[in-house]
Amino acid sequence: MVKSSSETPSVFERDGDTEQRILDAAHRVFLRRGTTGARMQEIADEAGVNKALLHYYFRSKERLSEAVFQQVARRLLPPLLELIDSDVPIEEKVQRVVHWELDHLSQSPLLPGYVISELHQNPERAHQFITAMTGVQWSLIAPSMIERLRTQIAEGVEAGTMRPIAPEHFIVNLISLCIFPFALKPMLMTVLGMRNEDFDRFIEQRRTEVVAFFLQALRA
Amino acid sequence: MVKSSSETPSVFERDGDTEQRILDAAHRVFLRRGTTGARMQEIADEAGVNKALLHYYFRSKERLSEAVFQQVARRLLPPLLELIDSDVPIEEKVQRVVHWELDHLSQSPLLPGYVISELHQNPERAHQFITAMTGVQWSLIAPSMIERLRTQIAEGVEAGTMRPIAPEHFIVNLISLCIFPFALKPMLMTVLGMRNEDFDRFIEQRRTEVVAFFLQALRA
């Protein structure tokens, strides 16, 4: 904030420039309401600026929602793929992915519901997940990642320590066990009568439960 | 259709009465657009009737969407709970649940995305899942179901054939592995470059894959 150099600095001054504040507010509102349910007015209020400013910076609701979704995708997919493609034993991989996902989603439990809603109502938006990988030729990367994982599994099978499993099912099973419970949160809270603390405790248990479950499932 | 008794029966006559046709159309539209994204006009068009008729039969969009959601919940939860609570060996339970879920969701792959979207944007609607259990005191049923499952698991543990697992995690793991891939469908199709047939084949593989994976995970 350049202008603050000529003013008395204030601890009450909002952080970040206006554009960033709008983006942050949009992030929060879109995540809890979904794109169709969100209102530009609510975003403006939450950012503490006038509605017209949203259009000044982002032109339309459509573009603003794309900016938010893209940002979410960028924080979601690349770190996960890096873990899956890293050069460590497969048991270590499982543990790292589970811990990273549960840590990350505990911080923003609305993420799975938001992303699934968006993709459901707007499937073509899925391709933004790919452009979220900045400067990468995804169609070239993906198959080789899958093949490396297939090789690693095959080595375990040959050594007699693992049962065979297709790498696609390996990945889908792993992220299902981590992510789906957050998408189920409202239902678990009602159907199993959980309160917020109960849910947090439940997720905390899963940090060890899912790792143990998954590693046992891999055994020969 | 009483009036057809006085007319020449026609194979071109739409099936079902008007109210049912509207409900069916609403079901299709809400499932693909979500409640906020759906338009009363689109439902009317799909049902082949006038927009005003929707209000004649269902009073408001709100009520129509509740009718659809409730119907979906009723087809979703009770059969699952019956399987989980049935009096068969636990391995058999796992197999039955997986097959029932995958069969059911292959018929309506939009279901998981729809339900998750609804619950995300309208968490209080989760209680309709409970009223979907017609005439059952859910708060009394749920704990005893969980306890019966806990007992069954404990027996396996005692016999030395199973490792211990909390019944809540047992259930969440099982339905995660079955349901989540459908919620991921748009992403899998894009990120893994699947077409519709590829996805169907992938689900077909999971009928055996998930059962094998899960049963191995339960082993001592």
Place this chain on the structure above:
DNA sequence: GTCTATAACAGGATAGAC
């Protein structure tokens, strides 16, 4: 860059004829 005021329109709901 930021605001106020207002245009422009989409979409849910109702009145009333048939």
Place this chain on the structure above:
DNA sequence: GTCTATCCTGTTATAGAC
């Protein structure tokens, strides 16, 4: 029961002053 026509509110988007 079903339609046409219309109302009316909420929401996105823009014009224009400061």
